[in-house]
Amino acid sequence: MAITGSADTPNTEKVSRHKLSYSPTRNILALILREMSTRYGRTPGGYIWGVIEPLAAIIFLAIGFSLLLRSPSLGTSFILFYATGYVVFNLYQNIAAATSQAISFSKPLLMFPAVNWFDALIARFVLNSLTGIIISILLFTGILAVVENRTVLELGPIVEAFGLTMLIGLGVGTLNCALIGLFPVWGVMWGIITRPLFLASCVIYLFEDLPRMAQNILWYNPLVHIVGLTRTGFYVTYTPHYIDTVYVFFVGIILLFFGLLLTHRYNREILNK
Secondary structure (H helix, E strand, O other), rough: OOOHHHHHHHHHHHHHHHHHOOOOOHHHHHHHHHHHHHHHOOOOHHHHHHHHHHHHHHHHHHHHHHHOOOOOOOOOOHHHHHHHHHHHHHHHHHHHHHHHHHHHOOOOOOHOOOHHHHHHHHHHHHHHHHHHHHHHHHHHHHHHHHOOOOOOOOHHHHHHHHHHHHHHHHHHHHHHHHHHHOOOOOHHHHHOOHHHHHHHOOOOOOHOOOHHHHHHHHOHHHHHHHHHHHHHHHOHHHHOOOOHHHHHHHHHHHHHHHHHHHHHHHHHHOOOO
C-alpha cells in the first residue's frame, strides 16, 4: 500500500497541474494586454491615444453635421443629438469588427493548447466594449458640461441601450468570425452590404421623420431601436412607440448562438486556412 501511494502521488500532481494549466481569466487578460501593446504600443500616448483619436473624430463629425443641419429633430443642440445616435452605432461597429477578426488576429497564440478561440473572442469583445464605454462617457460629459446643461438623464434606458448594442455587436462579430474564416469573400460582401448602415440606423434623424414605407423596412434594423432607446435617456419628452427591446435581444441571442455554434465546430478549419 505504501508503494502504491508513492507511485500514484506524482501522477495525481501531474493531473492537477494539467487541470490548473488552463485559466480563462488569465488567458483573456493576457490577450487584452497583448492587443493593447500591439495596437497602441507604437503610438505616442499608447492606449490613451486610442481613446482620444476616435473621440476627436466623433467631435469633428458632430461639429460638421451641426453646421449643415442647424435644427436637430430633438432639443436645441445638434452635437448632443448626433452623439446620442453615433456613440452606440460606433460601439456596435467596433465590437462587431474586432470580434469578427478574433481568430485571425490571435492565430499564432491559438496554436497552443492553453489558449482557445473563445478566449480570443472574449478578449477582443471586452477590450473594445470598455474602450467604447470610456469614449462615450468622456464625450457625453464634455457635451453636457459645455454645450447642454439642462438635460435630465435617465440612466436606465442608456445602460440598457449600451447592453443591447454590445450583445448585437458580439452576435454579429461572432457569426462573421466563422463565416469570414470559412469563406473569406464574405468579409468583402459584408462590407458592401452594410455600407449604408449609418444612414439606415437613424443616427442623424428620427425614425418618426421617415415615410411609412421606410419605417416598415428599417424597423427590422436592431440599431434603429437601440438609437431610439438611447435618446429616451437624454430627452425625457421623447417617447417613441416603435422600440421593441425584446426583438433586439432575441436577434442578438440568435446571432450569438449560431456564431458560437459555427465557430466551435469549424475553428480548427479556420485556423488551418
